[in-house]
Amino acid sequence: MLVAENLIKTFPGVRALDGATLRVSPGSVHALLGENGAGKSTLVKVLTGVYQPDGGRITLDGDDLRLTGPMDAQAAGIGVVHQERNLIPAFSVAENISLHHLPHRRGVVDRARMRAEARRCLGLLEVELDPDAPVATLSPAQGQLVEIAKALSLENRVLLLDEPTASLTGDEADHLYAVVRRLRDSGRAVVLVSHKLEEVFAVADTLTVLRDGRSVASGEALAGFSQSRVVDLMVGRAYEQVELARREVNAEAVPALRLADVATAHGHRDVSLEVRPGEILGLYGLVGAGRSELAKAILGLGRITAGTVEVHGKPARIATVGEALRRYRLGYVTEDRKDEGLFLDQQVTRNIAVTVWRRLARLGLVPDRAERRLALDFVGKLDIRISTPRQVAGQLSGGNQQKVSLAKWLAADCDILIVDEPTVGIDVRTKAAFHELIAGLAADGLALLLISSDLPETVALADRIAVMSDLRIAGVLDNDHDYPRMSRQIIRMIHAETHAEAA
Amino acid sequence: MSVATEEGRTESAETVRKPPRIPWWANPRVGLVILLILLIALFTALRPAFLDTKLTLVPLQSDISVYLVVGLAQLMVLSLGHMNMAVGRMAAMSAFVMGLVHDQLGAGLVVSLLLGLIAGGLLGALAGLIISRTGVNSFVVTLAMDFALVGLITILYTSVTDGVAFPTLPAGMDALRFDTFADYCLGDVCGPRIPLVVPFAVAAALLVGLLFRFSRLGREMLMTGANIKAAELSGIPTKNRIVQAHALSGLIAGLAGFLLAANNGAFSASIGGEFLLPSFLAPVLGGTLLAGGAVSVLGTVLGATLTQVIYKGLNLLQFQLDQLQLYIGLVLLAALSLDRARHVIAERRGAKL
Amino acid sequence: MTRFLRTPDFTLAAIALLGFVVLAFATSGNLLSAGTLGAFFRFLAVPVVIGLSQMVVLAVGQMNLSVGALTGFCAMAAAWLMLEAGLPAPVAVLAALALGLGVGLINGLLVVFTRINGFIVTLATMTIIQGLRYGVNGPDTFQGYSAGLRAFGRASVLGLPVVFLCALVVAGLVGWFFARTVAGRRLLASGGSPFAARLSGISNDRSLVVAHGLSGLLAGVAAVITVAASGSVNASIGDDLLLPSFAAPIIGGVALAGGMVSVTGTVLAAFLVRLVDVMQAQFGINPRWIDLIIGAVVLGAVLLGTVRQRLHDRGSTA
Incomplete structure (x- = not known):
């Protein structure tokens, strides 16, 4: 039994974990839920030794664990499959699975044993993969399975899966969850971090809900919860949020930015959007829905293959960010501030x-x-x-x-701003200030396209909400700022879309 | 480039630690000045002739001028985090054009110089163009270019001259070689004993300093070096900046070639052959990193001065040229390690405060 | 099979073979005469080994500017041990190898402990080694050392010089090291994805030291071959090796970013460069054309690689 109690972790300006507690029993699937920025990733990194907590304690079967690095976590039998791939692309499946402890005879890799180990681990998952195939040739879903196989090879008792289905199709996700159940049945503990409530409810036994770095539910059986109850726990603060000043948008005004039937080289099809001066158009979607890529295509960083882009009613051909800025006064605040901003x-x-x-x-x-x-x-x-x-x-x-x-x-x-995930990784108070700031910009007459995966944020700020799913616009809703109603409508829209896709 | 830095970046991307202010004594420039003073004192004590104006100081200034400009040529691309492995050969090509224009067309000093510099700039621009269009590592592109130019230069000299050097020099080159400002008097007032090539180097250093400190062009080059993705997303035409930085590198290399030709008294095929190592020595000793995004022109001046003082001093002490290498290398290693140690100590102190 | 035909190695091999045949015809068979052919391969040995020496550090995303100077230094040291210290040739050979390994390890340790870029560290050690190389015997030449070693340098088996066969064996060992040994795989893992490697319990620092050590050892091998094959050595040995050491792996398709090696490519590229060299000697072309051509080839190989990558990317996204 893995228990983490009252974990505290602070970064400059942010208290990412503020008394988080997690209890996971062997032979169960435990869901770790929370909004963006609630502290899930930080908790995963603390449990896997990447971060050292500033307070609290972690025990495994009653023994205190001191994790000073990823190796300690591995030694304790805690494995993780991160959102970002941590495989070596040029190496084969078998080699990646065994990389921690390459079987060898006097320093020479024993390939037969390596392959056998790969087959054994893949077999436990009932996955058919060529052990000799280079990882670079695999699909994201297959890569994920290889990482899970790698964790199995390490004899991990606890396995953390961080957003495992973010880049998978419906079928692939179903397969993955079949694997997860098999892991549970073999007596391992699986911690599942996911945004997709429906999937979580289908597979998990117990849950922990994080909100602003604190556990608002920890270790309870999932059976006692309804989906809407969990959503309420996750987003509790949506109701505490400061009321933003209402703005009037002139619906007759010429759109500052208009996309008509736009298709891109990235795979977007038939994207049509309008943002008027003084308006905030929310562009909501799950991670991987293709929102940032659309923004980059508008800025000339990706190729637009069909359709038209209009700025203030005139067709715009934007080749570079510099041109977007100077000729069209169009700016893009990137989601990846450390690498791109x-x-x-x-x-x-x-x-x-x-x-x-x-x-x-x-x-x-x-x-x-x-x-x-x-x-x-x-x-x-x-x-x-x-x-x-x-x-x-x-x-x-x-x-x-x-x-x-x-x-x-x-x-x-700029008079048109595309703001991409403006409040990811930001503490609650700054977040509220940021929301006021963005609303203020719209009140000053800027046209804003707000890309966000944060549903309360989108509902609080946007005048209209475009829902993007799988590189298409699933629909555009007028926002009445009634959070429970809007959020249900949006989530239903996304699910309808993915289900249609699967069918 | 190294595994170590890449790993460091992944870590720091997660947790932004607050680096403490680095105290003044951890500034590499201060260390260089102290080292310079100590070395000059040491050489003077061992060989009082070290302070002899005519024998040492005047040629020393000429040498510093050449290698300062060489360092500046490398500094231009270091601002991007690039390298110019062809810096010596660009200098040689540039000097060839100067000699050719004078020899064949009878052009004067200024015209020859200008055309030569343009040739250097064009070569640099070509390198920059290849790098920015193909995305191939600057090291590889300029290395290949260096290979190609080594051959081309000898072939060109063989076909146009006796194979080694141009027989004639534009009028005024001799003055650049032998004269100091002391030879020019206004009534009774004569200039200081500073060779005529020095102002060229000083002007180059000032212009490069101005470029990076105040001009939009230079700042955008630094931003491109600091984070090319963010630069691109801030509307900076990064490809153009890469071409321009390499073009300026080639042009400044051409100036270095000219100054060396003036010092040697000939436009010869051997110009630039010894430029590569000093081109890195001066900026790196002066605290410029290979990562890009930050440069120090003052540090480059000090770095070039330090290397030439060591060369001159050990020369006076009758060390062989190849033995000099050993000491230069040791000084470089010691300076870099000390710099590193200073940083670590400064960070630890800062962390305790 | 078709996949193999599209590999860069196959392209290189085809070009090398074609070049060799054309040159053989153009010299009306002179290239195939025992003497010329022997010389061709004898002077191919050092470029092969020195290219490999650079390749092993490129594999971890580093560069080693000191390979040329180190080869010269080890060669001078070996000659000094035989002539001045009177040691037998096998001891001197082992000492030269140990010296190369030691200096390489120092390079690696400096990179790890100072956290200074490997380019700069080896730039510094290169100048130091140049000084040391000169310090062994000043400007004078060592000659007339061990007759056995020189005979070894001239010996041939089945028309192929023994030193060249040695180089091939070394290449085979290096290829085997990267393909089959735990240490070699770890090195490649560190070079390709340092973060993923670290999560898999691999010490990237150790990989850096191992790579530099191995690079130094290979420079030592090149030194021994030089001492054996040339019959006399002086302080200028190694000066002309630095640029070719990069040319071979880069033409051979090794990326500077690290994480991959191509022993076959490196060997074939060294062969190609040697071919150009011989062409010059056969036709009395100005030797300077060689550099021009090699420069153009390096650039061409790199550009071709980029184009190939782009076509590949476009093909996979469409």
């Missing part, structure tokens, strides 16, 4: 002013004072907490980093 080693002022150097420059030179004034202006407006303007962006907390990432587009004077 910020220059972590550069000063905050430069991070904000990077989009406007062209405008500030005199004879090609950027006057420091003008840059600083402009940057500090936005530091003040967005309440970005910095100790000195020369501070580098990497030293800021997540929320402040996100504000810097947004500030650079506001500085550029």
